[in-house]
Amino acid sequence: MPKTAIFYKxxxxxxESIHLLTTYGKLHCLLQNMNITKKxxxxxxxxxxxxxxxxxxxxxxxxxxxxxxxxxxxxTSTIAQxxxxxxxxxxxxxxxxxxxxxxxxxxxxxADKKCRQAIHKLIKQHPGAFVIVTGCYxxxxxxxxxxxxxxxxxxxxxxxxxxxxxxxxxxxxDKGTSYTSKTSDIxxxxxxxxxxxxxxxxxxxxxxxxxxxxxxxxxxxxGRSRNGRIEDIVAQARRAxxxxxxxxxxxxxxxxxxxxxTGETFYDLVQALDxxxxxxxxxxxxxxxxxxxxxxxxxxxxxxxxxxxxxxxxQSGSDAVLKLMRRRYDTALFASKIHxxxxxxxxxxxxxxxxxxxxxxxxxxxxEAYRFIESLDVTQLHVFSYSERPGxxxxxxxxxxxxxxxxxxxxxxxxxxxxxxxxxxARHIGQxxxxxxxxxxxxxxxxxxxxxxxRVEVNAESTLDNHLVQVRLGDFNEExxxxxxxxxxx
Numbered sequence: 001m002p003k004t005a006i007f008y009k010x011x012x013x014x015x016e017s018i019h020l021l022t023t024y025g026k027l028h029c030l031l032q033n034m035n036i037t038k039k040x041x042x043x044x045x046x047x048x049x050x051x052x053x054x055x056x057x058x059x060x061x062x063x064x065x066x067x068x069x070x071x072x073x074x075x076t077s078t079i080a081q082x083x084x085x086x087x088x089x090x091x092x093x094x095x096x097x098x099x100x101x102x103x104x105x106x107x108x109x110x111a112d113k114k115c116r117q118a119i120h121k122l123i124k125q126h127p128g129a130f131v132i133v134t135g136c137y138x139x140x141x142x143x144x145x146x147x148x149x150x151x152x153x154x155x156x157x158x159x160x161x162x163x164x165x166x167x168x169x170x171x172x173x174d175k176g177t178s179y180t181s182k183t184s185d186i187x188x189x190x191x192x193x194x195x196x197x198x199x200x201x202x203x204x205x206x207x208x209x210x211x212x213x214x215x216x217x218x219x220x221x222x223g224r225s226r227n228g229r230i231e232d233i234v235a236q237a238r239r240a241x242x243x244x245x246x247x248x249x250x251x252x253x254x255x256x257x258x259x260x261x262t263g264e265t266f267y268d269l270v271q272a273l274d275x276x277x278x279x280x281x282x283x284x285x286x287x288x289x290x291x292x293x294x295x296x297x298x299x300x301x302x303x304x305x306x307x308x309x310x311x312x313x314x315q316s317g318s319d320a321v322l323k324l325m326r327r328r329y330d331t332a333l334f335a336s337k338i339h340x341x342x343x344x345x346x347x348x349x350x351x352x353x354x355x356x357x358x359x360x361x362x363x364x365x366x367x368e369a370y371r372f373i374e375s376l377d378v379t380q381l382h383v384f385s386y387s388e389r390p391g392x393x394x395x396x397x398x399x400x401x402x403x404x405x406x407x408x409x410x411x412x413x414x415x416x417x418x419x420x421x422x423x424x425x426a427r428h429i430g431q432x433x434x435x436x437x438x439x440x441x442x443x444x445x446x447x448x449x450x451x452x453x454x455r456v457e458v459n460a461e462s463t464l465d466n467h468l469v470q471v472r473l474g475d476f477n478e479e480x481x482x483x484x485x486x487x488x489x490x
Contacts, residue, residue, distance in 0.1 A: 068105025186223025256291025
């Protein structure tokens with residue numbers, strides 16, 4: 001909360017009488033309707049109900065811009081829902097917004113640059129709007145962001161879940177104000193379950209990370225690992241089902257670490273979610289190989305709704321580089337996880353994250369990594385070029401890879417990825433599959449994904465959006481980005 005006291009005019013409801021009071025401090029809000037925010041505080045040794053007028057938000061319009069991971073998109077959606085309940089609607093095309101919210105990323109130097117560009121763009125598009133910046137970039141460089149012309153409010157990781165506590169006025173000031181907490185003081189878990197840009201919902205189950213890999217700033221931006229309770233997460237999944245949701249992607253920073261806050265496990269969570277009626281598909285987002293247990297793999301193989309789809313960060317196929325990265329596994333463990341998946345789920349889609357050009361990655365180490373990755377029976381590579389991040393331990397490593405060499409290595413791995421993906425798709429031509437269709441863009445055919453994440457293209461009525469249909473998989477489309485498919489009519 002603010003370092004200096006912020007005063008609010010409040011109506012305290014006590015013994016059916018109303019008292020006008022001025023007070024200060026951290027207030028956790030529960031929206032009751034469009035006009036009134038209900039809060040609680042202790043005054044004179046007693047708990048009181050506080051009703052705060054939120055008419056400042058009525059008829060206001062907000063624009064949202066999100067950068068980075070699916071977790072950020074989920075959190076932005078929750079922020080939008082919070083403002084909607086206070087009376088703020090999302091801006092329509094061509095309208096000027098009264099409030100702009102930018103949720104930022106800081107995983108690379110390029111990400112920082114894109115954040116600055118997005119902020120400048122929104123300020124230009126919506127002159128006079130009250131501009132709020134949050135997310136990882138805001139947490140790591142709050143004063144830098146607050147000093148940008150047009151920025152009014154900067155909220156760190158601990159604050160963004162309580163945005164209304166800081167948004168007492170929409171009056172613009174000469175200089176922005178920032179509220180952040182030290183990494184060690186980031187403790188809260190803000191739940192989120194939001195519909196994505198397609199048919200899928202993104203369910204946040206965990207936040208923060210305790211790993212402190214040498215190249216990464218995420219633990220500094222999001223704090224230590226923490227999570228929600230299984231019963232609360234299951235309730236969110238049920239609400240998604242009630243809204244018509246059929247597929248949920250389980251998201252977090254380090255989801256395999258789930259349970260540190262509550263004494264539960266990720267395996268417990270998987271079993272509980274599998275019981276939610278109405279949700280037909282779950283996908284597990286990125287999970288560390290050392291946390292992807294055999295029991296999780298075996299459960300996915302026999303589960304009702306967990307799809308044969310894994311996303312596992314490798315980062316390097318060289319054990320020497322993995323040590324420099326301070327990763328918590330070696331290539332032997334990683335290979336054993338791939339073998340385990342293939343033995344129980346032969347047709348599973350397996351995506352793998354790889355970073356090229358980290359400090360210490362000599363040509364010999366890269367060649368070693370390439371050969372290892374080439375030997376793996378995986379489906380797709382997500383290739384990232386290393387970006388130096390201030391304050392990380394990797395900066396102490398002497399050997400530096402040139403930008404040109406990073407590019408060359410990326411291209412080699414991307415070519416390998418394309419080869420593996422195309423081979424995986426080709427193996428499924430002629431088979432039948434269940435596909436969750438997604439609403440197409442005007443003038444384009446419908447697309448969707450099989451249970452094992454093969455993208456398909458099918459001529460079908462748009463009314464089949466968010467419907468599970470049976471198809472027969474044909475050959476590649478013209479762009480080789482999907483398999484053509486035909487509906488199987490019963």
